[in-house]
Amino acid sequence: MPLITSPTELTTSATDALLAIECTVIITLLLRTAPVDRWRTNLWCWVFGLLAIASFLGAMAHGLEMPKSIRMALWAVLYLSLGILVVLFIVGAVADWRGRVAAMRLVPWGIGVSAAFLGLTALLGGAFIVFIVYAAAVLLSALAIYTFLAASHRLQGAAVVALAILLNLAAAAVQASNVSLHLLVPFDHNGVFHLVQIVSTAILGWGLHLGMKSAQR
Secondary structure, three states, X not given: OOEOOOHHHHHHHHHHHHHHHHHHHXXXXXXXXXXXXXXXXXXXXXXXXXXXXXXXXXXXXXXXOOXXXXXXXXXXXXXXXXXXXXXXXXXXXXXXXXXXXXXXXXXXXXXXXXXXXXHHHHHOOOOHHXXXXXXXXXXXXXXHHHHHHHHOOOOOOHHHHHHHHHHHHHXXXXXXXXXXXXXXXXXXXXXXXXXXXXXXXXXXXXXXXXXXXXXXX
8 A cells, every 4th residue: 555645644654653552662661670469550551552453543544544434443443442542541540549439330320431432423424523532531530530649649550650641642732733843854633643542652651661560568
């Protein structure tokens, strides 16, 4: 498949690919941490793994010329990956706050809500803004949890995770805007969104790593 000719689509594709590589590296580092709480490690590795899958598919959809049917299929799998990711993210946050049992009770509800938003996104012709609003609402809940955990000193790295969530929310705001940059090459709002997300993802991985290190002590 030939590359798309749009410069901003190519930079969006490239930043998506970088994000996928970054997530793969973070998964490797988290697995090497090998804490006592393997369940927590595996849960967050799934979060980063799903983000890597979505980013890889996004890199293909933005960067390659392809038939419309294939592009739509890629977006469908991408949205599904992001929907499951959001559910697992809030499950991980609640697990850190209230424990694994309480977190697992959220799974059926989370899947149902994600399915509803993904269905609405499809009905609106793949409008990504619908999913951005849903993800932002979940991230705000997770931000409240990790801010509490940081203030109460109940989890090492919680403040770092909270910072990562704040940056993710900023990234969502960027994606919903018309902002653009020219840093040697042009970036539209999608490319800038990915640049901020790359930073926030690294910080999230660091915060989770700090929490897992403390679990070993």
